[in-house]
Amino acid sequence: MHPDPDLSALGALGGFFVLRTGEPPHGSPPTLAAAYAVRDDRGARAGDGQDPVLLRARKVAETLRTPETRVAASVAHQGFVARLWSVALGAAVVYGRVPDLDPRLLRWDAEAGAPDDLWLTEVRMLPVGALGELVREGHLAPLAEAVRARFRLPDGLLRGNAGSALLGAARQLDRRSVADGRTEAGDRARALAAELLAHPALSGALDPVTLRRRSCCLYYRVPGGGVCGDCCFDRPPRRT
Incomplete structure (x- = not known):
């Protein structure tokens, strides 16, 4: 049996790393497999409310008070991808294994805030080597x-979101490892992130020297927003 069947040690790493286990106590939100399978209006398998x-x-x-749905969709995409990378990378560093993140096992409350939005209904630990495929192909x-079907966001932006989110998770693990006096954990996180970023699915998303992304997540268009620390822009572009 896994020594931490509730994956509770992930919670100590921060909110983005939390993964609840078992069935949600408040209703039954859809699995991620079901969420990904919903078609947009042109393929209409479900209405907007579903x-x-x-x-x-x-x-x-609503939270960002932006009228631009595409901007909100990009920010939401990056935040959600950061959750997935954080859970997987955090588990690899803490346990030396990763939970099976099969979309059919993960329930997602899209209207809740982290960390209560993701529930893993069955804990099955896999080798660390499965991490990339679990997140890339599975999610x-x-x-x-x-996201493309609903909001017409370009591939480059979504790849940039994924690369930036992965690097952010690794940096958070590195900072935590230094604070805890366990720098080897940070070394593992950075090495895993470098390997994942070299995969063709993410290669080129970030500048290899500066590690700044080559696309913009559009956060500068949020009221009161600016450019992120790894943005391709030095200052917010002039809005037209």
Whole structure:
């Protein structure tokens, strides 16, 4: 049996790393497999009220007070991808294994805030070597397809979001490892992130020297927003 069946040690790393286990006590939100499978209006398998991807974007739009749905969708996408990378990378560093993040095992409350939005209904630990495929093929690809269909966001932006989110998770683990006096954990996180960023699915998303992204997440268009620390812009572009 896994020594931490509730994956409780991930919570000590920060809110983005939390992964609840078991069935949610407040109803039964859809699995991520179901969320990714919902079609947009042109393929209409479900109305807006049943579309978790649209619901998340609208929630973020309300929180950021932005009228631009595409901007909210990009910010929501980056935040959600950061959750997935953080859980997987954090588990690899803490446990030396990763939980099976099969979308059919993960329930997602699109209208809740982190860390209560993700629930893993069955804990099955896998070798660290499965990490990349679990996140890339299991989530990044179908999530990007769902976001593109609804909001017409370009591939480069979504790849930049994924690369930036991965690097952010690794940096948080590195900072935490220094604070805890366990720098070897930070070394593992950086090495894993470098390997994942070299994969063709993410290669080129970030500048290899500066580690700044080559696309913009559009956060500068949020009222009161600016450019992020790894933005491709030095200052917010002039809005037209």
